[in-house]
Amino acid sequence: MSEVALLVAATLAAGTPLAIAGLGLLLNERAGILNLGAEGMLLISAVAGFAAAFHGGSEWLGFAAGAAAGAAVAAVFGWLVVWLNTNQYATGLAVSLFGSGFSAFVGIDYVGRQLGEQRAHAVPILGELPFLGPALFRQHPMVYVAVALVGAASFFLYRTRAGLVLRAVGESPQSAHALGYGVRRIRLAAVVTGGALCGVAGAFLSVVYTPLWVEGMVAGRGWIALALTVFATWRPARILLGAYLFGGVTMLQLHLQAQGVELPSQFMAMLPYVATVVVLVLISRNPLWIRLNMPASLGKPFFPGA
Amino acid sequence: MTRSFVRKLALGAVVLGATLAACAKKEEAPPAPAAAPTAKAEPLKAAFVYVGPVGDSGWSFSHDLGRKNALAKFGDKVTTTFVEKVPEGPDAERVIRDLVAQGNKVVFATSFGFMDAMVKVAKDHPDVYFEHATGYKTADNLRVYEARFYEGAYLAGVVAGKMTKTNTLGFVASFPIPEVLRNINAYTLGAQSVNPKVKTRVVWINSWFDPPKETEAAQSLMNQGADVLLQNTDSTAVLQAAERNGKFGFGWDSDMSAFAPKAHLGSVALNWTVYYEKSFGEILEKRWKPEVTKWGVKEGMLDFVKPAAFLPEETKKAVEAAREGLKTGTVAVFKGPVVDNTGKEVLAKDAVADDTWKGAINFYVKGVEGKVPSSM
Structure with missing residues (x-):
């Protein structure tokens, strides 16, 4: 039983960075911007977060620095694709490649450094419950923040006027422009917010989850987060589901191996x-699902007045 | 934030475009001998091809130490170039051809996946020497060299067998190939040589490098009671995970003692210096010939370094004895009887395994739990 509790706990922790980064990318894409630079943003914010936590001695400082770094990189990306109308795919890939090299370069001094002692976290009372305590309530606060963020994003997108405007910009920037909304400003705001969320996810990886900095440590999680947005058909709640599914299957295979269960690890x-492919097939069978949820202008440049 | 960090940040912004190029190329040479008036022999131009960044620890770093040492030792008789982060695949051939075109007379390629590229280029350039680490294809001007890594794993096992309280060891493994299986088995056999009750649990992560996943694998092993961990992956994540959990671990490839002062029991460190000295010497003296070099603790290509100061005296003695035994040949890692974990005898009593046997290992020895993934 305690094995299962540990597995659930590991799943939540593994899914958290994916959920936060996926949520950030979802906001981007809801505004019509595809940011393939996620991997690079995660790496840069991971090293920034680690550096801040290392010098500042506080992991929250690390998250703040990660968010700032992610937002800064996203702002450059946003300026390029929104104002200069560069190709979103190529620019995103460039950010990804730039991020992997740049983070390695500035991070040289931090390889092998140790952050201070990690505190154990537990929710009062609930953390003492048998099974549920170790499974759910002894997590790093950021795990709960991720859930709250998903709820907040859901509320924002579907229950607020600003969320409606954001979605309108992603669906039909021409119409939004005709109604007098500043499409480019809104898109940039979405990109920067998304970058900040990716930044928090990157800092979580290097400051809490692994916790160490080494070149290339994000190891493809940015791409998984990008896949998650499609997997979730651009719905925040499904991002959370998908992130835990990814985290869960990864953790399950490691834990089964450690217990000596004989399953091919490659499988x-x-x-x-x-699972991603299966879900994609299932949702693609229903064209309405994709059409209803996929932002219509995703990846397309917008020229005001054109 | 340190000043150097800020400076790098600024510099990094300037070179933004340059980072898009995947390969970084640097050249290091002793001061040009232009001032020397006498006609001097041209220095031997040597090139090194690394699969990863040189960094501060790990595989490519250990090769680069060998390069620097050769440069220091042979002075102005050699110049060296290196190319780091060369992907295994079609790009490797292009990089190697380019290095030959630049006039390098010897090329060292230091990853298994460069093998076919080396074979092809070697065929086209019979006047250039080619040296390939960890490969097995040779030619008249192409030879191979590798370290007997499992001897280091065996020494780590001796320490692990003494230090474990739960009699359960953990191994974070990359891919189920003979090289890795040799290490898992040698680690277990080393531990059993001092503590017959030892069992080893293995978690495969199907990657050479994924620090978060290495951490999780280490964590799941520790959850299952493993208290001394070894890994053959390329980061320090497993060792650092052991440090955080109050368990023990080892460094791999290079000295990792600085990464985990409380958990680090010792490092299995490579020393390519000995081989590169030999190779340069042979080329300079024109007695290079194609051969297969497999060196271990005896030749000094591999060692168990920086044993922790806190190791009990008895443990220190045990690992020292095993090390001496490997050096003098009285200890062999794979010496019969060896039984696999299904109970089948795979090496008869008193037989000592040869390289063919070691190259074909596809089983776990008795004491390792589970099944080898590829055999299912």
Whole structure:
């Protein structure tokens, strides 16, 4: 039983950075901007977060620095694609490649550094419950923040006027422009917010989850977060579901191996991706689902007045 | 934030465009001998091809130490170039051809995946020497060299067998190939040589490098009671995870003692210096010939370094004895009887395994739990 509790706990922790980064990318995409630079943003914010936590001695400082770094990189990306109308795909890939090299370069001094002692976290009372305590309530606060963020994003997108405007910009920037909304400003705001969220996710990886900095440590999680937005058909709640599914399958295979359960590890390693393909097939069978949710202007440049 | 960090940040912004190029190329040479009036022999131009960044620890770093040492030792008789982060695949051939075109007379390629590229380029350039680490294809001007890594894993095992309280060891493994299985088995056999009750649990992560996943794998092993961990992956994540959990671990490839002062029991460190000295010497003296070099603790290509100061005296003695035994040949890692974990005898009593046997290992020895993934 305690094995299961540990597995659930590990799943929540593994899914958290994916959920936060996926949520950030979802906001981007809801405004019509595809940011393929997620991997690079995660890496840059991971090193920034680690550096801040290392010098400042506080992991919250690390998250703040990660968010700032992510937002800064996203602002450059946003300026390029929104104002200069560069190709979103190529620019995103450039950010990704730039991020991996740049983070390695500025991070040289931080390889092998140790952050201070990690505090154990527990929710009062609930953390003492048998099974549920170790499974759910002894997590880093950021795990709960991720859930709250998903709820907040959901509320923002579907229950507020600003969220409606954001979605309108993603669906039909021409119409939004005709109604007098500043499409480019809104898109930039969405990109920067998304970058800040990716930044928090990157800092979570290097400050709490792993916790260490080494070149390339994000190891493809940015791409998984990008896949998650499609997997979730651009709905925040499903991002959370998908992130835990990915985290869960990865953790499950490691834990089963450690327990000596005889399953080919290669098979288990491919499971999350099989799950993605299966879900994509299922949702694609219903064209309405994709059409209803996929932002219509995703990846397309917008020229005001054109 | 330190000043150097800020400076790098600023510099990094300037070179934004340059980072898009995947390969970083640097050249290091002793001061040009232009001032020397006498006609001097041209220095030997040597090139090194690394699969990863040189960094501060790990595989490519250990090769680069060998390069620097050769440069220091042979002075103005050699110049060296290196190319780091060369992907295994079609790009490797292009990089190697380019290095030959630049006039390098010897090329060292230091990753298994460069093998076919080396074979192809070697065929086209019979006047250039090619040296390939960890490969097995040779030619008249292409030879291979590798370290007997499992001897280091065995020494780590001896320490692990003494230090474990739960009699459960953990191994974070990359891919189920003979090289890695040799290490898992040697680690277990080393531990059993001092503590027959030892069992080893293995978690495969199907990657050479994924620090978060290495951390999780280490964590799941520790959850299952493993208290001394070894890894053959390329980061310090497993060792640092052990440090955070109050368990023990080892460094791999290079000295990692600085990464985990409380958990680090010792490092299995490579020392390519000995081989590169030999190779340069042979080329300079024109007695290079194609051969297969497999060196271990005896030749000094591999060692168990920086044993923790807190190791009990008895443990220190045990690992020292095993080390001496490997050096003098009285200890062999794979010496019969060896039984696999299904109970089948795979090496008869008193037989000592040869390289063919070691190259074909596809089983776990008795004491390792589970099944080898590829055999299912």
